[in-house]
Amino acid sequence: xxxxxxxxxxxxxxxxxxxxxxxxxxxxxxxxxxxxxxxxxxxxxxxxxxxxxxxxxxxxxxxxxxxxxxxxxxxxxxxxxxxxxxxxxxxxxxxxxxxxxxxxxxxxxxxxxxxxxxxxxxxxxxxxxxxxxxxxxxxxxxxxxxxxxxxxxxxxxxxxxxxxxxxxxxxxxxxxxxxxxxxxxxxxxxxxxxxxxxxxxxxxxxxxxxxxxxxxxxxxxxxxxxxxxxxxxxxxxxxxxxxxxxxxxxxxxxxxxxxxxxxxx
Amino acid sequence: xxxxxxxxxxxxxxxxxxxxxxxxxxxxxxxxxxxxxxxxxxxxxxxxxxxxxxxxxxxxxxxxxxxxxxxxxxxxxxxxxxxxxxxxxxxxxxxxxxxxxxxxxxxxxxxxxxxxxxxxxxxxxxxxxxxxxxxxxxxxxxxxxxxxxxxxxxxxxxxxxxxxxxxxxxxxxxxxxxxxxxxxxxxxxxxxxxxxxxxxxxxxxxxxxxxxxxxxxxxxxxxxxxxxxxxxxxxxxxxxxxxxxxxxxxxxxxxxxxxxxxxxxxxxxxxxxxxxxxxxxxxxx
Numbered sequence: 001x002x003x004x005x006x007x008x009x010x011x012x013x014x015x016x017x018x019x020x021x022x023x024x025x026x027x028x029x030x031x032x033x034x035x036x037x038x039x040x041x042x043x044x045x046x047x048x049x050x051x052x053x054x055x056x057x058x059x060x061x062x063x064x065x066x067x068x069x070x071x072x073x074x075x076x077x078x079x080x081x082x083x084x085x086x087x088x089x090x091x092x093x094x095x096x097x098x099x100x101x102x103x104x105x106x107x108x109x110x111x112x113x114x115x116x117x118x119x120x121x122x123x124x125x126x127x128x129x130x131x132x133x134x135x136x137x138x139x140x141x142x143x144x145x146x147x148x149x150x151x152x153x154x155x156x157x158x159x160x161x162x163x164x165x166x167x168x169x170x171x172x173x174x175x176x177x178x179x180x181x182x183x184x185x186x187x188x189x190x191x192x193x194x195x196x197x198x199x200x201x202x203x204x205x206x207x208x209x210x211x212x213x214x215x216x217x218x219x220x221x222x223x224x225x226x227x228x229x230x231x232x233x234x235x236x237x238x239x240x241x242x243x244x245x246x247x248x249x250x251x252x253x254x255x256x257x258x259x260x261x262x263x264x265x
Numbered sequence: 266x267x268x269x270x271x272x273x274x275x276x277x278x279x280x281x282x283x284x285x286x287x288x289x290x291x292x293x294x295x296x297x298x299x300x301x302x303x304x305x306x307x308x309x310x311x312x313x314x315x316x317x318x319x320x321x322x323x324x325x326x327x328x329x330x331x332x333x334x335x336x337x338x339x340x341x342x343x344x345x346x347x348x349x350x351x352x353x354x355x356x357x358x359x360x361x362x363x364x365x366x367x368x369x370x371x372x373x374x375x376x377x378x379x380x381x382x383x384x385x386x387x388x389x390x391x392x393x394x395x396x397x398x399x400x401x402x403x404x405x406x407x408x409x410x411x412x413x414x415x416x417x418x419x420x421x422x423x424x425x426x427x428x429x430x431x432x433x434x435x436x437x438x439x440x441x442x443x444x445x446x447x448x449x450x451x452x453x454x455x456x457x458x459x460x461x462x463x464x465x466x467x468x469x470x471x472x473x474x475x476x477x478x479x480x481x482x483x484x485x486x487x488x489x490x491x492x493x494x495x496x497x498x499x500x501x502x503x504x505x506x507x508x509x510x511x512x513x514x515x516x517x518x519x520x521x522x523x524x525x526x527x528x529x530x531x532x533x534x535x536x537x538x539x540x541x542x543x544x545x546x547x548x549x550x
Contacts, residue, residue, distance in 0.1 A: 111476075113496035113504045118514060121524045123475035123495035130449035131481050135457065150433070151445060151476040151495075158446045172442040172473075173435045177500075181435070182358075196438045197354050206353075208439050249454070252447045253411065256404030256440040259353035263373075 005202075006193035009175060011167040012146045013109075018219045019078075020062025020105040021047055023145060026224035027231070028053055028060060036087060040120060043084030044075045045112070048091040050100070054232050059095035061088045061156060062105035065146070078147075079112035082125035085155050089129050096138050101235050104142040104156040109174065111152030126155040133158035134252070135245055139238035141231060143213070144168040148198075160238055160248050163211040163230075164200040165218075170208065171198035207255055297324075301490075315531045323488050323531055325468060328377045328394040331427060335535050336381035336390065344380065344389075345412050349373040350405040350437065359436040362398070370396045374405045375430075378413045383425065384539020386546065389417040392427040393474075395467075402474055403434035407444025410478060414451035414462075423461035423545060425538055428479040432472020445477040452481045461545040463538060466493050466516065466525065484541060485525045486534075487516035493525070 011017075024031050028051035035042040048061040065078035088104075095102045111122050133140065142159040148170030164170060173181075175193035180186040203209045213230070217223045238244060296305040302320035311317075315334055316324040326334075332341050349367075352360045367373060375397035381390040391413055393400040400406075410426075417424045433441040455462060464482035469492035476495055479485075487493055494514035502509055512518050516528050529537050 111495070113501045115501060115505060115507065115509065115513070118494050118496065118501065119522050121480075121519075121522065124480040124524055126445075126476035126495070127449060127478070127480040130446050130477055131453045131456075134446070134450035134453050150442060151473055154442055154445055155476075158450070170439060170442075172433045172438055178435050191357070195354065195356050196435070198438065203439060206439055208443060249450050252443060252450055255443040255447060256353070256407055256437070259351055259404040259437065259440055260348050260408045261351050261405075263347035263349075 003190045004194070005169075005196075005199055006175060006190040008167055008199050009147075009169050009189075009193050012169045014146075015065075015067070015072075017107075017146055019067060020064040020107055020145065022219070023105045023143075023224070023227070024051065024060050024062055026221075027228045028058070031060065034091060037083040037090055039083065039086055041081075041083045043081050043087060045078050045080040045108075046084035046088055048088060053103075053228065053235070056235075057098075057100050058235075059091050059100045059102045060105075061091055061102065063108045063153075063156065065107055076112060078108045079110060080108065080152060081112050081114070081117050082120045082122050085111070085125040085129050088156055089125075089132060092133065092136055092140075096136050099138060101139040101141070101238070102136070102159075103231060104140070104159065106142060106144045106148055106153045106156050107146035107168075108149045108152050109147050110149035111155070126151045129155040130158055134249065137245055139235055139241075139244060140248075141234060141238075143227075144170055144200075144209075149174065158248070158252065160244060160251070161211070161234055162209045163213055164203055164209050165213050166200055166215045168200055169198045170200075170203050171196050317531050321489060321530070323468065323490055325395050325429070326531075327396055328372070328392040328427075331392050332377065332379075332381070332390065334531070335383060335392075335425075335427075335538065337383065337385065340382035341390065342380050344378050344416065345409045346373070346377075348405050348409050348412075350403045350434075352436070353404065353440055354436070354438050356436040356438070362436070366397055370394065372397050374409065375400045375402070375434075376406045376409050378409050380422070381425075383535060383542060386539055386542035387422060388542060389413050389422050389424045390426070391424070393429045395429045398431075398434065399469075400428070400430035400474070401432060401434035401441075402430060402444050402448075403437040403441045404444060406434070407441070407447050410444075410448045411451040414448070414455045417460060418455050418458050421458070421460065423463070423542055424455065425463050425465070425542075426478070426482070427465045427467055428470045428474055429467045430470055430472065430474035430479075432474060442473065445473050448478045449481060452478050456481075456483070461542070463541060465529070465534065465538075467491050469493070471495065471497065480524070486527055486529045486537070487519065487525045489516060489528050489530055491516040493519045 140159040178192040179188035301322035
């Protein structure tokens with residue numbers, strides 16, 4: 001089986017790729033970071049706040065992996081705890097109150113698998129985000145910039161538009177995890193990666209994302225300018241849409257429906 | 266009209282169901298060892314006791330057996346029974362796997378949905394099936410749950426749901442992940458319509474089901490001793506390299522941490538649900 005999909009996984013995980021904060025700093029102006037979930041703690045794996053996109057205020061939220069070894073450890077390698085998702089939710093509800101669009105940048109191997117995360121309700125935190133995001137009455141655009149690891153990524157991706165970088169991946173489980181569960185052999189990760197259909201092209205073919213963003217000149221000025229232009233253009237379309245919430249429901253409602261066989265009984 | 270139709274018994278625990286088999290011991294009666302108290306229990310006694318050991322240990326229960334236990338006699342009407350997953354990604358081995366599981370379990374999918382009366386209260390009811398790929402959520406499970414909540418909105422009915430799941434069905438890749446968002450949106454619409462949703466978490470409720478509709482109910486109950494969590498215990502141990510605390514990810518653990526309303530033993534569930542349903546019987550104050 002082709003290893004093309006697993007190559008994408010390796011690229012998506014590469015430490016040299018721009019991280020969430022790089023996108024925030026280069027695409028927006030005047031970013032002001034807000035901390036904490038008002039419940040328990042501030043999770044450094046998720047960064048959020050307000051900024052301007054070509055002059056208009058927006059709420060921006062990003063999963064941040066960090067660049068240096070020290071920062072990566074501090075940010076838990078971009079694996080959020082429940083308080084990260086609750087901070088994101090707080091900022092999204094704040095955006096709704098003040099009529100600001102929400103833009104999320106996603107890059108995580110998954111929600112953190114830890115004792116404290118379970119004690120503080122990792123499942124409940126993700127579930128609540130999915131539920132509340134589905135009816136948020138401001139436009140939401142989510143961009144997968146690296147790894148899109150399962151529920152931990154989806155918790156910021158119940159959006160009107162979901163885009164993926166060309167080499168980003170989006171998957172229900174890591175290829176290694178899948179191979180180890182199904183075939184008791186994590187070395188079969190390449191086969192798993194190909195079978196899981198986790199590339200940007202796969203996601204678009206499955207109707208899970210709308211757009212694939214080219215990685216030409218990634219990390220350079222032109223790259224961020226291009227994304228800024230696309231965001232501005234799309235937000236203008238979404239802002240005029242009176243049926244936003246209904247369409248968001250339909251967007252997710254139809255996913256997988258074609259995969260379901262309906263026999264008459 | 267789909268009447269309750271018991272499939273061929275799959276193992277000794279299902280034989281006879283709960284209403285048959287008088288409680289008496291023959292010399293050669295088969296027994297089942299309880300993993301908790303290690304005593305041998307005559308199967309007839311287990312059947313008569315909703316598969317609960319005298320020590321309180323709750324054995325796993327098939328979906329249709331549970332429906333018979335919870336719903337008023339002959340009140341269950343199955344919905345969406347024809348829906349089942351194909352192999353949308355052509356995932357290696359999935360078609361064979363699902364055909365084997367179908368034949369063995371007698372079910373088309375990992376969930377049974379319908380309407381029922383519980384203590385004379387009409388509701389929508391879903392029960393997940395542990396004997397079908399450990400209740401994993403693929404496109405069909407997501408579609409059935411979503412359709413049931415939409416049906417409940419249309420007819421203004423409460424939803425009662427029994428969850429059991431190992432999580433998302435990885436053989437359907439991204440499509441199964443998206444079912445978390447799809448079902449959550451349907452639960453939200455039902456909730457915004459002012460309707461009641463009660464979830465009962467049974468062993469095990471984990472992964473993508475915990476991180477979606479299991480944790481989104483107005484009232485969340487759990488069966489004693491049920492495993493309830495997001496990540497798998499082994500994965501957590503490998504990630505953190507720390508020993509897991511005693512009783513980690515049990516129903517009692519999540520109750521202590523504030524994520525379920527109450528732990529309700531099987532024998533008390535029907536009355537408990539009926540009482541809650543009755544207190545929400547449509548006359549808004």
